Amino acid sequence: MILSVQEIKAQNDPDPRGAFLRSLAVPGWGHYYADKESWNRGKVHLGTDAILIGSIFGLNARTANLQQKYITLSNLSAGVDISNKERSFQLAMGDFNSLHEYNDFQLRSRNWHRLIEDTPENRWQWDDPDDRRRYRELRSNRDRLRNQIPVLGAFMVVNRVISGISAYNRARNHQSLPDLVILPVDGTNGIAAQFNLRF
Numbered sequence: 001m002i003l004s005v006q007e008i009k010a011q012n013d014p015d016p017r018g019a020f021l022r023s024l025a026v027p028g029w030g031h032y033y034a035d036k037e038s039w040n041r042g043k044v045h046l047g048t049d050a051i052l053i054g055s056i057f058g059l060n061a062r063t064a065n066l067q068q069k070y071i072t073l074s075n076l077s078a079g080v081d082i083s084n085k086e087r088s089f090q091l092a093m094g095d096f097n098s099l100h101e102y103n104d105f106q107l108r109s110r111n112w113h114r115l116i117e118d119t120p121e122n123r124w125q126w127d128d129p130d131d132r133r134r135y136r137e138l139r140s141n142r143d144r145l146r147n148q149i150p151v152l153g154a155f156m157v158v159n160r161v162i163s164g165i166s167a168y169n170r171a172r173n174h175q176s177l178p179d180l181v182i183l184p185v186d187g188t189n190g191i192a193a194q195f196n197l198r199f
Helices: 005-009 016-025 029-034 042-078 085-094 099-108 128-173
Strands: 179-184 191-196
Touching: 029 042, 029 128, 042 099, 042 128, 085 128, 128 179
Parallel strands: none
Antiparallel strands: 179 191
């Protein structure tokens, strides 16, 4: 018959893999699972994740607001609705005062593949060059903010992985207990005790 302290406490010890997976799902959860009394490291990861999520929502709201502003400006000052226009069309509007000016430049540059069809819905004409510059600035700011969102998403992934590894190690350290094994001694009526301590 073999009795092991490790086996007796196995049901109460946190599973390192479970701690890792929990922190992948919600940073800090694995630390709480591994040690409810002391999970300050987990709180840091949880707080970091909350800040990153809030930042992503904030950037999404800000980019949506900027987009609505430059769409409205193009409607009022340039006379075209760009809500369904391709990015190349929107960029052209920021660089040229009118469709005629844009197409004339492309013809002189022999960029025939860049010509925009001269139809009423494509004929923009800025009333004020300052409005065009404002439009271009709004679009540029929107693009800059939108490009930051994937970076924040990558930080969230990194935070989860680091939290998972840390929680895994925390749970594994909880299992670093002395193993006491009691074995019968062959050929005698006695028993022997073996004490193993893992580091």
